[in-house]
Amino acid sequence: MPAVFARLLLIAAIWPLAACSSNAGPWVEVGGQRFQVEVADDAAERERGLMFRDYLAADAGMLFVHAREEPLAYWMKNTRIPLDILYFDAERRFVSMQAGVPPCSAGDACPNYPSAGPAKYVLELNAGRAAALGLQAGDPILFGPGIPTTGRP
Numbered sequence: 001m002p003a004v005f006a007r008l009l010l011i012a013a014i015w016p017l018a019a020c021s022s023n024a025g026p027w028v029e030v031g032g033q034r035f036q037v038e039v040a041d042d043a044a045e046r047e048r049g050l051m052f053r054d055y056l057a058a059d060a061g062m063l064f065v066h067a068r069e070e071p072l073a074y075w076m077k078n079t080r081i082p083l084d085i086l087y088f089d090a091e092r093r094f095v096s097m098q099a100g101v102p103p104c105s106a107g108d109a110c111p112n113y114p115s116a117g118p119a120k121y122v123l124e125l126n127a128g129r130a131a132a133l134g135l136q137a138g139d140p141i142l143f144g145p146g147i148p149t150t151g152r153p
Contacts, residue, residue, distance in 0.1 A: 027144035028063055028123060030086070030094075031133025035125065041065040042152040049124070051078040056126050064122040065151040072119045073112035076104040082127035086135070087115035094139040095119050100127045 026037050036059060040046045046064050050056065066072065069090040076083070085098040096116030104110035115122075121141065143149070 026063070026147050028061070028147070029142040029144075030123065031130075031135050031139065033059075033133060035059055035061045035123070037061050037063040037123070037147075039063050039065060039147060041148045041150075046151070049074075049079070050081065050083065052080065054080055056081055056083075058126060058129070061123055061125040061129075063147065064124070065148050066120050066122075067151045067153065069118045069120040071115055071117065072122060073114040074098070074122060074124075075110045075112050076101055077107060077110045078105065079103050083124045084127055084130035085113055086123040086125070086130055086141075087117075087119035088121040088123065088141050089118060090120040092121065092141045092143070094135045094137060094141065096137075097130055097135065099130055 026039050027034050028037050029035075036057070038060075040049060040062055041064075046066070049064070050062055064074075072087060074085050080103050082103060083101050085101055087095040087097065089095050095118070098113035101113050123141065
């Protein structure tokens with residue numbers, strides 16, 4: 001009986017990990033890599049972003065969806081982890097990146113990190129992840145099912 005109990009405990013411990021890697025949630029693919037993403041598609045979600053987070057999994061990120069394509073600038077107010085900020089246009093093509101952006105606890109005095117051109121989508125990843133992707137201007141980002149293509153106010 002103890003062996004059966006041990007097996008059940010092992011299955012119970014492994015089951016949630018298998019679900020995490022099953023790509024069951026929203027995802028994007030860029031540079032041949034898939035990232036599980038949280039989607040920020042309204043003003044409040046975009047404003048909060050990854051503030052106050054102490055950790056972001058290596059295969060995770062946050063996708064910001066805006067209502068229209070325009071020059072964008074992001075900042076790291078109350079963000080505790082360094083990030084790469086990737087900007088994509090309305091056609092889901094890579095525009096530019098701000099790499100290794102440091103955390104900022106200076107409130108409204110935190111600097112802005114602008115896109116090099118008009119963008120509609122922004123993907124934030126752990127600092128250093130984007131360099132490994134080898135992105136070039138115009139490279140696509142693919143959206144998994146259910147990701148909105150237009151943000152809300």
